Amino acid sequence: MPNKSLAGKVAVAGVGTTRYGRLPEYDPYDLGIWALKEALADCGLKIADIDGVILNRIPDYQRFCELAGLNPSYTTITPGHGRFSGICIQTAVALIATGMAKTVALVYGNNGRSAGDQYGGATDIYGSGGPGLWFPYGMTSPGAFHALMAKRHMEQYGTTSDQLGQVAMAFRRHAALNPQAVMRDPFTLADYHASRFVCEPLHLLDYCLINDGGVAMILTNAKRAKNLAKPPVYIRGFGQTAKFTGSTFPPDDYWAAPMKKVARSAYGMAGAKPADMDALMIYDNFTPTVMFCLEGFGFCKTGESGPFVENGRLQLGGEFPTNTSGGHLSESYMQGWALNVEAVRQVRGECGARQVKDANLVQYMTAAPVITSMIYGKEAK
Amino acid sequence: MNTKPLPRITPDSKPFWDACKAHRLMLPTCLDCAKPHLPPGPVCPFCFSDALRWREASGRGIISTWTVVHQPWFAAFKDDLPYNVVQIELEEGPRLTASIIGAEALRVGLAVRVTFEDVSDSITLPRFRLEIE
Numbered sequence: 083m084p085n086k087s088l089a090g091k092v093a094v095a096g097v098g099t100t101r102y103g104r105l106p107e108y109d110p111y112d113l114g115i116w117a118l119k120e121a122l123a124d125c126g127l128k129i130a131d132i133d134g135v136i137l138n139r140i141p142d143y144q145r146f147c148e149l150a151g152l153n154p155s156y157t158t159i160t161p162g163h164g165r166f167s168g169i170c171i172q173t174a175v176a177l178i179a180t181g182m183a184k185t186v187a188l189v190y191g192n193n194g195r196s197a198g199d200q201y202g203g204a205t206d207i208y209g210s211g212g213p214g215l216w217f218p219y220g221m222t223s224p225g226a227f228h229a230l231m232a233k234r235h236m237e238q239y240g241t242t243s244d245q246l247g248q249v250a251m252a253f254r255r256h257a258a259l260n261p262q263a264v265m266r267d268p269f270t271l272a273d274y275h276a277s278r279f280v281c282e283p284l285h286l287l288d289y290c291l292i293n294d295g296g297v298a299m300i301l302t303n304a305k306r307a308k309n310l311a312k313p314p315v316y317i318r319g320f321g322q323t324a325k326f327t328g329s330t331f332p333p334d335d336y337w338a339a340p341m342k343k344v345a346r347s348a349y350g351m352a353g354a355k356p357a358d359m360d361a362l363m364i365y366d367n368f369t370p371t372v373m374f375c376l377e378g379f380g381f382c383k384t385g386e387s388g389p390f391v392e393n394g395r396l397q398l399g400g401e402f403p404t405n406t407s408g409g410h411l412s413e414s415y416m417q418g419w420a421l422n423v424e425a426v427r428q429v430r431g432e433c434g435a436r437q438v439k440d441a442n443l444v445q446y447m448t449a450a451p452v453i454t455s456m457i458y459g460k461e462a463k
Numbered sequence: 464m465n466t467k468p469l470p471r472i473t474p475d476s477k478p479f480w481d482a483c484k485a486h487r488l489m490l491p492t493c494l495d496c497a498k499p500h501l502p503p504g505p506v507c508p509f510c511f512s513d514a515l516r517w518r519e520a521s522g523r524g525i526i527s528t529w530t531v532v533h534q535p536w537f538a539a540f541k542d543d544l545p546y547n548v549v550q551i552e553l554e555e556g557p558r559l560t561a562s563i564i565g566a567e568a569l570r571v572g573l574a575v576r577v578t579f580e581d582v583s584d585s586i587t588l589p590r591f592r593l594e595i596e
Binding site: 203204206212213215217219220221223226230237238279280281282283327328330331332 | 467468469470471472473476501502508509527528529530531532533534536537540543545546548550558560561562570571572582586588590
């Protein structure tokens with residue numbers, strides 16, 4: 083568990099995002115550099131101010147840094163798995179807190195749409211070597227893995243397709259208010275049910291998008307962040323744990339046990355509880371993951387996320403506005419990065435038509451074999 | 464090419480597939496903590512012991528969850544669409560990804576028993592049938 087004294091010591095100084103969608107004229111390096119340019123402009127820093135670099139999904143750190151003219155004191159690179167956005171941000175906090183770097187740029191570039199990424203079939207690598215065992219049965223894709231979890235949740239707790247549809251509809255309504263979002267046309271529950279099954283019980287509209295884009299975040303210590311162009315958004319709490327044992331198979335508890343551990347860490351550090359969160363950013367690779375996080379982090383009781391998401395509770399104006407950008411389902415599949423940026427923009431009050439009033443604390447969560455959470459705040463404590 | 468994918472056999476998993484060929488379901492089992500595990504690996508993932516023995520499983524288990532795949536991910540599965548994929552929780556504890564033969568309606572918790580399908584000269588797949596229908 084991270085040291086509580088780290089709470090509020092590191093802040094997000096700048097964030098940057100590219101356009102999202104189909105951008106075949108850009109490769110992951112171009113997208114990363116575009117996003118980094120935006121993030122530097124956002125906080126008023128120069129490229130020479132960056133002394134730590136953490137890359138995600140961009141294929142080669144040397145090439146990226148050569149193209150950008152970066153010669154940092156600390157460099158690392160991580161695989162393009164969505165769970166790594168939270169991991170990377172926490173690594174940046176550690177680098178800054180220990181003095182190994184003063185100002186860290188986190189850069190993500192994803193040309194999955196233009197590259198024709200499928201997330202299923204012969205090239206699929208999801209699931210810890212699982213494909214070697216799964217393919218003979220026609221089992222493949224993170225979607226099928228989450229469909230297995232969703233089916234179990236439905237039979238165990240009575241969760242319905244309508245409730246999954248409510249999650250997808252809420253995020254699409256938010257995307258309609260976000261000019262940057264790729265999918266902006268609201269749909270009805272009938273449209274949801276009419277969308278084809280990919281892996282039962284999941285419909286196409288339960289799935290995230292596949293698109294191109296880049297995201298960058300610049301983190302520095304809280305003191306330094308105060309003197310930059312935008313008000314600091316403080317990292318008030320975080321947590322991480324893993325559940326790798328048995329992870330070739332869907333977890334029976336929907337990752338509830340490891341999520342509880344992460345929740346204790348993040349809330350304990352922030353001195354807050356779920357009810358204090360003004361908005362939520364939940365890693366929505368598929369709708370059921372949103373449900374699992376709401377249960378695991380304690381927003382509702384085990385098995386009760388179905389009824390919990392009804393009646394607009396996750397919509398703007400509801401009790402817990404969630405994925406106000408539209409999330410991975412409707413804004414853009416930026417593997418957690420754009421959700422962290424949305425958290426920062428909400429805390430800053432920059433979200434225009436989709437702004438949550440007085441967003442002081444915003445929480446990011448992800449459910450996967452690595453569970454992470456970040457709590458962002460307007461105040462340092 | 465329209466043949467279904469075959470398992471990728473590693474040195475650790477070879478005894479599992481050799482046993483399947485003989486129509487036996489075998490699990491790597493730890494001699495120190497007594498727990499069987501899957502997927503096969505060089506050590507017990509529960510206690511890191513490398514004292515492992517292959518032991519025969521009962522072949523009985525339950526469906527821990529299931530899905531029906533509608534997406535034509537593999538050309539060779541096109542004629543099977545939509546087809547089921549299940550997670551089996553074996554009586555001994557470990558999980559297997561597999562599919563159910565000849566079942567109309569699946570449900571979490573249904574009892575199943577292993578059956579073996581010789582898919583090539585060298586490969587036999589464990590599949591499952593419902594115990595009673």
